[in-house]
Amino acid sequence: MLEVKYDINHTKDILLMFDQLSNPFSSISSEHLRFKTFDEIGILIRPRLVDIECRLNYRMKAGRVIFEPKVFQMSFVPLRYVLKTMLQDCNLFEVIIEFMNRLESNSNKCVSNNKLGAIYTSLPCLPPEYSSSLENIFLACLFKSVNRQEFGNRAIFSELVSELNFLEVTGIDILYDGEIKFFFSLVLILVDNLGLHSILGFSESFMANFSCRFCKSNKSDCNHQLVQIDENLRNEVNYTTAIAINNLSLTGIKELCIFYEIQSFHVTKNYAVDIMHDILEGVCKPPLISNDSLKHGSIKMSASETLCFIKYLTLIVGELVPLNSEF
Numbered sequence: 001m002l003e004v005k006y007d008i009n010h011t012k013d014i015l016l017m018f019d020q021l022s023n024p025f026s027s028i029s030s031e032h033l034r035f036k037t038f039d040e041i042g043i044l045i046r047p048r049l050v051d052i053e054c055r056l057n058y059r060m061k062a063g064r065v066i067f068e069p070k071v072f073q074m075s076f077v078p079l080r081y082v083l084k085t086m087l088q089d090c091n092l093f094e095v096i097i098e099f100m101n102r103l104e105s106n107s108n109k110c111v112s113n114n115k116l117g118a119i120y121t122s123l124p125c126l127p128p129e130y131s132s133s134l135e136n137i138f139l140a141c142l143f144k145s146v147n148r149q150e151f152g153n154r155a156i157f158s159e160l161v162s163e164l165n166f167l168e169v170t171g172i173d174i175l176y177d178g179e180i181k182f183f184f185s186l187v188l189i190l191v192d193n194l195g196l197h198s199i200l201g202f203s204e205s206f207m208a209n210f211s212c213r214f215c216k217s218n219k220s221d222c223n224h225q226l227v228q229i230d231e232n233l234r235n236e237v238n239y240t241t242a243i244a245i246n247n248l249s250l251t252g253i254k255e256l257c258i259f260y261e262i263q264s265f266h267v268t269k270n271y272a273v274d275i276m277h278d279i280l281e282g283v284c285k286p287p288l289i290s291n292d293s294l295k296h297g298s299i300k301m302s303a304s305e306t307l308c309f310i311k312y313l314t315l316i317v318g319e320l321v322p323l324n325s326e327f
C-alpha cells in the first residue's frame with residue numbers, strides 16, 4: 001500500500017508556485033517595471049536625446065520682447081548596441097553566416113543551372129535580306145550549359161551531327177514543280193571564341209601555350225606575330241597528328257572535334273572569327289583622350305563604341321598623317 005506523507009513546506013512551495021502561475025506578469029505589470037526589468041537583464045537600449053540646434057526664440061511679455069533659448073532635439077538609438085545585442089545576445093551571428101553560405105552556394109547553382117546553350121542554323125545561300133531575318137534562323141539544339149560541361153560535347157551534339165549527316169548524305173525531298181532532292185552541307189560553325197574552342201575541342205584557356213584554333217604558333221610567337229606564318233597553320237594532316245599526340249598542353253587540342261564525323265566539314269577549315277573579342281574588345285585599344293583616362297591609363301569602351309571609334313578615327317586624324325607614310 002502507498003504511504004502519502006504531508007510536509008508543510010512542500011505545501012507552501014506548491015501554493016507559491018500556483019500563486020506565481022496565476023499571475024506570471026505581476027513583476028512587469030507597469031511600463032516603469034517593464035523598463036526596470038529589461039534594464040536589469042541588459043536588453044533595453046534606451047534612445048538618447050541629441051541636440052540638433054539651439055535658437056533664440058522671442059516672445060512679447062508686458063510690451064517687451066523677450067528672447068528665450070530653445071533647444072531642438074532628436075532621439076537617437078545607438079546602432080552599435082542594437083547590432084551588438086542582435087548578433088551576440090540573440091545568437092544571430094551564426095544564423096547569418098549559415099544563411100550567407102547557403103545563399104552563395106545557391107546563387108552559384110542558380111547561375112550555372114540557368115545558363116543555356118543554344119545552336120541555331122541558317123542558310124547562307126539565302127539573300128541577305130532573308131538570311132538575317134529571325135524567321136529564317138532556326139533553333140536546332142537547346143541545352144543546359146552545365147550539362148555540356150558535365151557530359152561533354154559528344155553527348156550534346158551527337159544527335160545534331162547525325163541530323164547534319166542525314167541532310168548531307170540522304171537529303172530531303174522537296175515538292176517544287178515535281179520532286180527535287182535537297183542536300184545540305186555544314187559550312188561554318190559560328191560562335192564567339194570561347195564558344196568555338198569549347199564545342200570544337202580546342203583549349204578553353206586563351207592564356208595557354210597553344211591557344212589558337214587556326215595555327216600552331218605558341219603563346220610567345222602569337223604575342224609578337226604581325227603576319228601569318230603559313231607553315232604554322234592547322235590543316236587536316238597536322239590536326240590528325242595532334243589528335244594522336246593527345247596532349248592539350250603540347251597541341252592546344254583537348255579532344256577530337258565531334259563535327260569531325262560530318263564528311264564535308266573539317267574543323268581546321270572552320271574560318272569563323274570573333275570580331276567583337278578579337279578586334280573591338282581585343283586589339284583595338286582606344287587612345288588616351290582625357291585627363292581622367294590618362295590617370296587610369298585606359299578608356300573603357302564597349303564593342304560598339306570601339307567600332308564607331310575606329311571607323312571614324314581615320315577621318316579625325318587622317319589629315320595629320322603624311323601622305324607618304326606607310327601607316
Ligand SMILES: [Zn+2]
Binds near residue numbers: 215
Ligand atoms: Zn594563330
